[in-house]
Amino acid sequence: MPRRAARLIGVSLLGLSGILVVLAAAGLGFRAYRQHLAAQTLAIRSPAGVQEGEFIEIGGIKQWIQIRGEDRDNPVLLFVHGGPGGSTLPISSGWRPWEEHFTVVQWDQRGTGRTFGAAGDALAPTMTLERMTQDGIELAEYLRAHLHKDKIVLVGHSWGSFLGIRMAKQRPDLFSAYVGTGQVVGRATFEKAFELTIARLQRLAAAATNKEALAELAPIASQPVLTPENRLIADKWSNVLGLPLADDFQLAGPIPPLFMPDVSLLDLYNWRKGAAFSAKYLTGRNGPMFQSDTASLGFEFSIPMFFIEGDADAVTPGGPAEQFFNLITAPHKEFVWVRGGDHFIPFDRPDQFLAELVARIRPFASH
Template sequence: MPRKAARRIGVSLLGVAGVLVIAAAAALGFRAYRQHLAAETLAIRSPNGVQEGAFVDIGGIKQWIVIRGEDRANPVLLFVHGGPGGSTLPISSGWRPWEKHFTVVQWDQRGTGRTYGAAGEDTLAPTMTLERMTQDGIELVEYLRSHLHKDKIVLVGHSWGSFLGIHIVKQRPDLFYAYVGTGQVVGRVTFETSFELAIVHLQQLAQSAGNGEALTELAPLVARPVMTPENRLVADKWSKTLGLPSIESFQLAGPVPPPFMPDFSLLDWYYWRKGMAFSAKYLRGRDGPMFKRDIRSLGPAFSIPVVLIEGDADYNTPSGPAEQFFDQITAPYKEFVRVAGGEHFIPFDRPDQFLAALLTYVKPLAHD
């Protein structure tokens, strides 16, 4: 290649690189500006409010929590996230109205988000068990009681967090005013029911699309919707082809889109995604505790109130098994709240409706 041509190519590449650097700097600057605006929108300014984020020593490692609320006198609500590994920190701006009525605590569980980033996989891997995480939850609540000067708190568990949350309140009911489950996981039966509903939905989509090949391959699953590895491969294939709505397809509500949440860096996003994959390896799937354990084995008697808030259009953790579990339990007070048209992420895509249920059925229980 002639030197002049090579020089021109080099200059062109430098020009492209310069443009990319300028574009990246502009994008980062815009993100920083939007995060600044979001911080102003979400700021707690009341004189008796609380707005804290910190690592706390729990279970032998540093675990990240965020505490927000407009009045420290309000009941404390610990939200136990799903996933597993699904930190709620970047997707919770819709909870700003909750903070008028509750002091809301978010927790990056063992293997999640900033907790994952601080500890690292080598430290965490041997400890990723249901038993250890149950004790983590108890230690966290003990810390919150002391730090926020409360005798008891409310625990809200979502999806995986509902499975973990039941184990926490069952071991230490004396720490809680009430347990609230949403997207409640009972055990393997939850996912077997979800699979059956998915097959029915796929058959309907195939019929609507006139897809004969899909109908032929799905026919044995429709006749016997057993969740074997082979059947799951067939279901996954046609889920993608026919456009079965996925767990990621929900629409968040709230004033701040996730990319612009304040105090959530690009490194935090990296840890968020890595933590999800890491936690799933130990806690989800056919060998994970949600499949191998069942909360019914803990017994039907609860010594604290139990409230389940369930969407009737939740195909990921269908409300049927949750309602059957609810019917079997005994508790000083229990309430099953059915949200018409609600899907799996009610606290995030219908935060106002979820708050209304909390205020009606839960907050009156949170008193000494």
């Protein structure tokens, strides 16, 4: 009897394994089919267009870039992603219309996506604001030569704005304009975000008639300083009260990350792992975004400066960015509020963001 039971169990497990193999194969086949359709949707078919993806040598390591556009004569736009470690390659299908007006360059920064996958944890000693700023400058120099442009448009989002504004300050000769969105100016950005978080938690606690939460949050609300102790209390009540995640946003692009062409499952793994790796060295109370201040760069810029900010951004609230912007001098500058816009307006409002780029920045862009 035990032998017969063992045989039955063995047959059952073998059958289950077979079913799982068939399901996995079907899933992978469906994904490959969807990626094929996505590739057709996103293909650049113009004879004057460009569609490239490759590793290039930057800062002593191989870093991945993607270049796409309908017309090589268009201005080049370098998008410096946020996170840090937040590669935009899997989530950029909504930018297809951008490529009619710009040659769009995306870059997996040091510690990000494919660049992280190629080098791994060995990058740890080099994960500094200074080294990554120099990486961005070297990339801009490469793009000028490779795409035969005098200058390029520089767009920085979130962490990328903290990095990008330093690139613009150090080498203005490379750029025709700087665009910051979700602009980080340092500690003041995150102090303001924490203040807004506490206010949102108080509203949730009041709606739930949670007296314990209101009692613990009240002294912080009176002086919303971002200390480790205050952060722990905020995290506690965020979980209890169900505060929506700040990064819970809806992409406007037609293609989900899982089905983006030329993005493998390994790429998606490195995307997630690289984001955690980069955060370890670049964020938190000891990271450069908290410890460094954009004001230390000075307020004089020699290229046109644009900030495009969502007035509902709870991650990097626009108030500190506007205060900084009001102090700077530049040949031309414009601050644009996007009403109802959150932290991710290039992704969840790509058409509106493009309209601002075309109307305000493209006239200054080098062709």
